[in-house]
Amino acid sequence: MLRFLRVRLQQGVRTSSFPGTDVEFPERFRGRPTRDPGRCQDGCSTCRSRMPSGLLPDAPSGEVRVDVGACLFAPDETAACPHQAIAFTRDYRMAARTREGLVSATGEVELARALDAKARRLFGRSLRLRSVAAGSCSGCEAELVALGNVVFDLARFGIQFVASPRHADGLVVTGAVSLNMRDALYRTWQATPEPRLVIAVGACAINGGPFRGSEEVGNGVPADIPVDLWVPGCPPHPLTTADGLLRLLGRLEDGSRPATG
């Protein structure tokens, strides 16, 4: 017992100060991408031809738009622009309520608004989620597991992952939705009692990620499963997901502080 107490003391308290104070990220951390249109040269489309991801989708009007949902947060994505118009910030907040909220000319994201009052009353202080991995690399799942460790400790906000869709208020979907998981995803979704939330975590669940275009995947969550929260990342940092969830529940006011009560 004494030995245990000694080790326990040595290990100390490690819980992150999130969301109370700003969290420091290392200098090289690649958060939300930005684009500075001022740096673009007329008629230059080098970035599009060299882009190894779907970060710059084709727009009918020909304008350059940044799709944060398709971003793989890879250094090769900034290197695709010879004029340094594309860069990564250290901003970890980028979860949105709508798919369109992740697309803009400059990489701005329409940060997730809170659910309506009725849904907040239901889920606001106790949210039970079921994870469905469907054609992923398991990177996103690893970060979801990390949300439960002593550092991120999502349970302190009343959010927990449960063992069955029957116990859940919503699904967290990761992966590009492989053909072999399609049926299981639909069935798990249908087994979740309504009202239910669906949260798409990671570039794969949003648009197929690095596997986009493969015959074996469906390029993300199927259109007939309505998504309530889109969390970009490859994989999303645990705090990106935590920030999105707390915004969804109306637990973050003025962008950083937790709402009381």
Place this chain on the structure above:
Amino acid sequence: MTAFDQLGLRNRRAIRLASVPVQPVEDFRETVAGALQKGWRVASFFGMPDEHGTTRLMAILARDERGELGATSARVGDRYPALTPLSPELAYFEREVAEQCGVIPEGHPELKPVRRHPPDHAATPAVAAGFDRDRFPFFQIAGQEVHEVAVGPVHAGIIEPGHFRLQAHGESVLHLEIMLGYQHRGVERLLERHDRERAVLVAESIAGDTVIGHGGVFCSAIEALARSRKTPRAQAIRGIALEIERLANHIGDMGAIAGDVAYQPGAAFFGRMRGDCLNLLMTVSGNRYGRGLIRPGGTTFDLPPDMLAAMTDQLERLREEIRPAAELLLGNASVQARLEGVGVLSREHCHTLGVVGPPARACEMPRDVRHDHPYGVFRFAHIPVATAWAGDVLARTLVRWLEIQRSLDFVIEQLASLPRGATRVACGPLHPGEIVVAMGEGWRGEIVHTVITDDAGGIRRCKVVDPSFHNWNAVAAALPGNQISDFPLCNKSFNLSYAGHDL
């Protein structure tokens, strides 16, 4: 024709594809079976479409004690006599060939799909039609008190999808069959089809917890085919990243094993220290799993002196903190009682299933690519191979603990003596008509990427073998005789990748 073992094929050294013997299928069977009897083992075995609608079967063999690789091949039509009856090591590989190419290995004792997808490397549509991907009869045991338990693909925890079918008598498991493929994303075809920049991003996503492992091996294959020589500094940084990845995952596994036997302090302490290792990778590469660090020609990021010093400090603190936590866990009698004698993998199974990585080393089989087929920084700085003998959950935990200590020492030592120089050199076009076998020791064990180029220098075939491909069969072999309720613990002690297996 040169003999299969005289080709000059070694880890990460490209040779001309034309020099790989093409044998009549009967001779091919004898060559492979004979080699396996003489102490060679199968590193990779696959098929690819070849001239006149044939499929070329390629066998890549490894002789660990000499660090040698061998290769031989045969052209077949829509069927051929299976090698499995001669060499049971090939059973799972031949199932994969049948599924990927549609070619039927006649006489295979258990021909079923591996991932349940339509053939994606078939020579012709007619050959592709030969394999039935939906025929997956589960092994069943009949009897009055025998019952069946089905688990998955959606599990209770935050786990990847897979289906487990247990035949049990009361609590006691009689047989376990594992059906995978739910994570199949068509990785090999993407690696073959995409340009280099996109292919590397796919390689980093073969298994999300093995970004450095798979990314490093794929880039090394590209470098070998392009004759690009990494600088010693780039090699050292890659080695450091690989060992930090090993630390993160092994430490995470110690915590998960503690959690599975309900020893919560272990789960909490190790879970946090795993995160510290991931954060080290984030300091270096900007991503907690090391994405973006390794690219053909070297590494994208350097380690400046202040970062070196900060990393060394953190690792030394980790070394101080982890020992008491590990001693607390492993010295606890109730933890020992839950780990000892559970999920024993026999040496016979370990050998015939070609098990790799920590599960093999926990059966006293000193198999480690860093030692047997040394590459990069591991040619100069040797990490002793950690082994245990009992083959149970405790032995697999002990091997991890030993490897944690050795990797910590290695990284701290490397940070103190990093060679000078650039971190990235040019990596030009690939040489046409060549084959390279790139192997690396990921934290789960041996990773093998075999890349074959076409006449124009494009990638004609990229065959990926994740350690989980071998080791899932070991989970099925280790479980009979255990209690159903110990299944999660046994499974965790192997901690295999579904994504890496399913590709």
